[in-house]
Amino acid sequence: VRGPPLAGAFKERPRKPTAFRKFYERGDFPIALDSDTKGNKIAWKVEIEELDYLYCLPLFFDGLCETAFPYEFFARRGIHDMLEHGGNKILPVIPHLIAPIKNALSLRNRQVICITLKVLQHLVVTVGEALVPYYQQILPVLNIFKNLNVNSGDGIDYSQQKRENIGDLIQETLEAFERCGGETAYRKIKYMIPTYQSC
Amino acid sequence: KKSEVSGVMPKADIKPKSIYRAKKWSGDVENLYRFQQAGYRDEIEYKQVKQVDMVERWPETGFVKKLQRRDNTFYYYDKQRECEDKEVHKVKIYVY
Numbered sequence: 001v002r003g004p005p006l007a008g009a010f011k012e013r014p015r016k017p018t019a020f021r022k023f024y025e026r027g028d029f030p031i032a033l034d035s036d037t038k039g040n041k042i043a044w045k046v047e048i049e050e051l052d053y054l055y056c057l058p059l060f061f062d063g064l065c066e067t068a069f070p071y072e073f074f075a076r077r078g079i080h081d082m083l084e085h086g087g088n089k090i091l092p093v094i095p096h097l098i099a100p101i102k103n104a105l106s107l108r109n110r111q112v113i114c115i116t117l118k119v120l121q122h123l124v125v126t127v128g129e130a131l132v133p134y135y136q137q138i139l140p141v142l143n144i145f146k147n148l149n150v151n152s153g154d155g156i157d158y159s160q161q162k163r164e165n166i167g168d169l170i171q172e173t174l175e176a177f178e179r180c181g182g183e184t185a186y187r188k189i190k191y192m193i194p195t196y197q198s199c
Numbered sequence: 200k201k202s203e204v205s206g207v208m209p210k211a212d213i214k215p216k217s218i219y220r221a222k223k224w225s226g227d228v229e230n231l232y233r234f235q236q237a238g239y240r241d242e243i244e245y246k247q248v249k250q251v252d253m254v255e256r257w258p259e260t261g262f263v264k265k266l267q268r269r270d271n272t273f274y275y276y277d278k279q280r281e282c283e284d285k286e287v288h289k290v291k292i293y294v295y
Contacts, residue, residue, distance in 0.1 A: 032272055041236070043272035047265075081275045085264075 009144050012108045020063030021071050029056075031074060042077040053089040054096065057082055061100035064116050065107060072115070079119055083126050090123075091130055097123070098134045105141040110166060113145065117169045121176045129182040139192035142170050146193060175199040213243055215293035224280070224287050230263050232282035232290045237266040237274045240293050 023029060030045040060082065063075025083090060104116045120138070124131050148166040163169065174196055178185050189196050221228045231241055239245040242254060245266065255264040257278045266274050282290065 041274070043268065043270075043274060045272050047273055048275060084277060085275055 010108060013106060015065055015067075015107060015109075018062045018065050018071075020059050020075055021066060023059055024063075024071060024074065029059075029074070029078070031078060042074065042081065044081070048082060048085045051082070053082070053086060053093050057086075057090070057093050058096040058100055061097050061119075062103075064100060064104035064119065065112060067109065067111055076115055076119070080122065083119075083122050086126070090127055094127060094130055094134070098137055101138055102141075105138070108141070108144075110164075113141075113166055114164050114169055117142075117166075117173045118163070121173050124173075124176050124180045128180050129185075131177070132181045132185055132188060135177065135181070135185070135188045136192055139189065142174070143193045146170050146195065212247065213295060215240065215295050217294045218291050219294070221287050221290040221292055224282060224284060226261060228287060228290050228292075229280055229282050230261075231292060232286065233263040233266065233274075233276050235290060237268050239266075240291070243295070 030051070032043045032045060057079075060075050060078045063071055063078070066072045066075055101116060101120065104112050107113075145166050148170075174189055174193065177189055178199060181188070186198055221231070234241050234245055237245075239248065245254065246252060248269065249267060254266070256262060257264050260278055262278065262280075263276055264278075265276070268274060
């Protein structure tokens with residue numbers, strides 16, 4: 001008797017073209033790429049304080065689905081700069097960020113998931129409890145990948161050092177969600193991820 | 200929160216007399232690193248070139264927050280340290 005076929009929970013989904021790529025190629029974003037000796041850096045043509053966050057930030061989050069250079073780099077660094085310097089302009093935009101985050105996580109692409117988790121850690125530290133109502137939309141995919149750790153015996157797992165081990169990253173992200181989410185955060189996380197232990 | 204600003208007026212055309220490299224990280228080295236990443240020697244040259252008398256800094260750490268480059272694009276820097284130990288020896292310290 002053969003077992004049931006694989007459901008494909010870990011299988012990568014096909015990627016659709018993103019609005020971020022379209023807008024970038026049109027030249028709508030006020031950013032320029034600058035190469036220096038350390039690597040690449042993003043230079044802004046207008047001040048971040050003058051940007052319309054309601055328009056720009058969801059577009060940058062849409063770029064999380066990208067894996068090709070320079071789209072992936074611009075999306076990642078752009079989000080980082082906008083979250084770092086946004087202040088209270090970020091709060092009203094949060095509902096518009098959830099759909100792109102869900103899209104990025106649902107691709108099941110390892111690289112995209114790693115980057116999205118780091119972005120989520122930055123986001124929850126910035127906005128705190130404002131993200132808690134959306135936990136039940138973000139966490140289901142994390143529940144699938146939570147145990148994706150490499151069993152290398154006594155070998156060295158370099159992905160841990162480079163912060164690319166998905167299991168560890170998910171654990172870090174959930175702990176950040178719990179620390180920054182207030183009193184109800186743990187309950188919401190536990191509801192979606194029953195095996196999570198409080199930190 | 201309003202970021203702290205430094206209010207020292209730039210003196211016209213001051214040139215440094217000597218230069219040496221940083222050996223150990225400190226807050227001043229971090230700020231110099233940020234100015235040099237943006238294409239300036241240090242805060243004095245930035246104020247001379249840009250004709251400003253204040254530089255935006257993070258109030259919590261005192262590190263430079265935002266700089267305008269010579270091509271008028273903006274560089275934004277993190278609140279925390281960005282200059283890694285392996286980059287410290289590349290930071291130039293100018294003596295006037």
